[in-house]
Amino acid sequence: GQNIDQPTEMTATEGAIVQINCTYQTSGFNGLFWYQQHAGEAPTFLSYNVLDGLEEKGRFSSFLSRSKGYSYLLLKELQMKDSASYLCAVRDPYGQNFVFGPGTRLSVLP
Amino acid sequence: DAGVTQSPTHLIKTRGQQVTLRCSPKSGHDTVSWYQQALGQGPQFIFQYYEEEERQRGNFPDRFSGHQFPNYSSELNVNALLLGDSALYLCASSLALGVSYEQYFGPGTRLTVT
Numbered sequence: 001g002q003n004i005d006q007p008t009e010m011t012a013t014e015g016a017i018v019q020i021n022c023t024y025q026t027s028g029f030n031g032l033f034w035y036q037q038h039a040g041e042a043p044t045f046l047s048y049n050v051l052d053g054l055e056e057k058g059r060f061s062s063f064l065s066r067s068k069g070y071s072y073l074l075l076k077e078l079q080m081k082d083s084a085s086y087l088c089a090v091r092d093p094y095g096q097n098f099v100f101g102p103g104t105r106l107s108v109l110p
Numbered sequence: 111d112a113g114v115t116q117s118p119t120h121l122i123k124t125r126g127q128q129v130t131l132r133c134s135p136k137s138g139h140d141t142v143s144w145y146q147q148a149l150g151q152g153p154q155f156i157f158q159y160y161e162e163e164e165r166q167r168g169n170f171p172d173r174f175s176g177h178q179f180p181n182y183s184s185e186l187n188v189n190a191l192l193l194g195d196s197a198l199y200l201c202a203s204s205l206a207l208g209v210s211y212e213q214y215f216g217p218g219t220r221l222t223v224t
Binding site for chain 2: 004040041042043044045048087089092094097098099100101102103105
């Protein structure tokens with residue numbers, strides 16, 4: 001079976017740092033992805049981890065521990081435009097599809 | 111370079127009716143996947159098409175069917191609509207044999223069933 005868990009909502013202040021956690025239990029693993037989705041829009045790709053460790057990409061970083069089934073997305077120097085849902089997804093090893101978590105709705109306050 | 115396009119943008123249907131949603135993949139992509147996203151939830155995988163055949167299917171009833179055309183575009187059909195089918199339907203395209211790991215999502219079709 002496939003199970004991906006994320007906090008439902010988080011709130012942070014502009015300029016701060018926020019960490020969004022994701023835990024997963026899946027029958028297979030072929031990479032963990034983070035997507036950003038603004039309300040009413042399509043998800044857009046943020047980051048990808050297939051090996052353990054930290055991947056940094058500007059203000060966004062993502063960490064993976066395969067042995068723990070755990071990942072986090074770190075957002076630095078938060079901006080108001082970062083208010084969105086953040087989706088954690090595990091790629092299906094048998095195809096190219098994704099099993100998505102429920103998403104974490106982040107609100108950035110002034 | 112055209113991205114993934116979907117039509118229509120919004121659609122309102124009545125229970126019991128049938129609906130067809132359309133998707134054109136990103137230029138150069140040959141694989142199309144469909145997802146259903148209920149309000150406040152993550153996308154749920156419906157099925158994937160490659161070489162005009164359904165390659166994988168998620169946990170959706172047979173009321174959900176699809177098709178892929180020789181130009182790689184795809185349709186999602188839903189029969190006997192239920193209120194619970196109201197959702198954002200997302201199409202994503204990718205390249206089956208490519209090195210890219212991304213799926214590119216279209217803007218979605220918002221379906222409301224009344």
